[in-house]
Amino acid sequence: MQARLLLEDGTLFTGKAFGSEQESTGEVVFNTGITGYQEVLSDPSYCGQIVTMTYPLIGNYGIARDDFEAIRPYIHGFVVREHEELPSNWRAEYTLDALLKEYGIPGISGVDTRMLTRKIRHHGTMKGILTTANDPIEALQERLTGSALLRDQVSRVSTKSVFAVSGRQERIVLVDFGSKSGILRDLTKRGCDVVVVPHDTDADQIRRLRPDGILLSNGPGDPKDVPHAVEMIRQLLGEFPIFGICLGHQLFALACGADTEKLKFGHRGGNHPVLDLESGRCYITSxxxxxxxxxxxxxxTDLKITHINNNDKTIEGLKHKTLPAFSVQYHPEAAPGPFDSSYLFDEFLEMIRTHKRDHPATARQAVFAEAAQAKRSREGELEYAQK
Structure with a gap:
């Protein structure tokens, strides 16, 4: 079956359909990863986007259950040069085509992805419509013009309820703005007691969880579309150690008084060089x-720049000058280096331990507060029983 991808500037790509036959609109972006298409598909940060893979052969190693970064994919479309229908990999449990069909995601192959990528790099990201319909171009353009890019991506991908993954070490509240499973995996690997909370959890609710530290996750979209998170971070700064990743990094910056802007075509891939300004070391990042x-x-602001992108010199890391808080724009839980940046989780835990040593009264007050709450609960239960 034929599929078509129409961009808002009028450029039309025609190819072969795979995945769902459902029509979809979204922001057309590109990813430069050679491998990791399943991780790309299941990364919640791609919510609302039609993703173009620059590597020409996609689907050749199938889909494996253990490689998902979220419980389901949220992308709006998948564009590839060549789609391999018969994967060859002992870990493969089903095909790329089957995955897209299951979640209603359309795909198109046979596209000149090199030309499409060069167009996006030159003109910037733009809206697109991906369809198998035989409608005239004018009708597709009308539907594309009438569509709007998503602005509520975070609420779509964040957990709807609090859940915990028990551990014997530091308690970390992970604020889920669209968190990848790799973040949770890195924390639990270090023995952390992790409590995952929705994106709209306020400061008082987080305080009641008695965290040792707070991790602000990655997520999709414009950080200015999540003002409640900025206010929550602002209230908790200095009270608890904070570590921000990707969208969490941008929200941390906004909470400290900095500003953000949209990039022309963004950074998406597993080979971005980042320079650590303190050590002079360059890391390969996802x-x-x-x-x-x-x-x-x-x-x-009271922030200092710790990392920059070696390609375009944009900010890749920030640290507060006086408070226990820092952030990075890239993904330390991913493994392009393969483990170059995992030390950031260890630095976060060391920051927590230093904060607890320097502020023992805070820890004692939390224990006393919990004991007082337990006492009030017991008294309430007794009073209810007597009635």
């Missing part, structure tokens, strides 16, 4: 974001 923190806006 990235997926369309916004960046403005360097000029950082100068008027």
């Amino acid at each position: 990235q997926n974001h369309g916004y960046t923190v403005l360097e000029a806006s950082v100068e008027k």
Whole structure:
């Protein structure tokens, strides 16, 4: 079956359909990863986007259950040069085509992805419509013009309820703005007691969980579309150690008074070089974001820049000058280096331990508060029983 991808500038790509026959609109972006198409598909940060893979052969190793970054994919379409229908991999449990069909995601193959990528790099990301319908181009253009890019991606991908993964070490509240499973995996590997909360959890609710530290996860979209999270972070700064990743990094910057802007075509792939300004070491990082923190806006805050992108010199890391809080724009839980950046989780835990040593009264107050709450609960139960 034929599929067509129409961009808002009028460029039309025709190819072969795979996956769902459902029509979809979204922001057309590209990813430069050679492998990892399943991780791309299941990364919640791609919610609302039609993803183009620059590597020409996709689907050749199938889909494996253990490689998902979220419980389901949220992308709006998949564009490839060549789609392999018969994967060859002992771990494969089903095909790429079957995955897209299961979740209603359309795909198109036979596209000149090199030309499409060059167009996006030159003109920037743009809206597109992916369809198998035989409608005239004018009808597709009308539907595309009438569509709007998603602005509520975070609420779509965040957990709807609190859940915990028990551990014997530090308690970490993971605020889920669209978190990848790799973040939870890195925390639990270190023995952390992790409590995952929805994106709209407020500061008081987080305090009641008695965290040792707070991790702000990655997620999709514009950080300015999540103002409640900025206010929550602002209230908790200095009270608990904070570590932000990707969208969490941008929200942390906004909470400290910095500003963000949309990049022309974003950073998406597993081969982005990032320079650590303190050590002088360059790391190979995995990235997926369309916004960046403005360097000029950082100068008027209490933040300092710790990392920059070696390609375009945009900000890749921030640290508060006086409070226990830092962030990075890239994904330390991913493994392009393969484990170059996992040390950031260890630095976060060390920051937590230092904070607890320097503020023992805070820890004692939390224990006393919990004991007082337990006492009140017992008294309430007794009073109810007597009635």
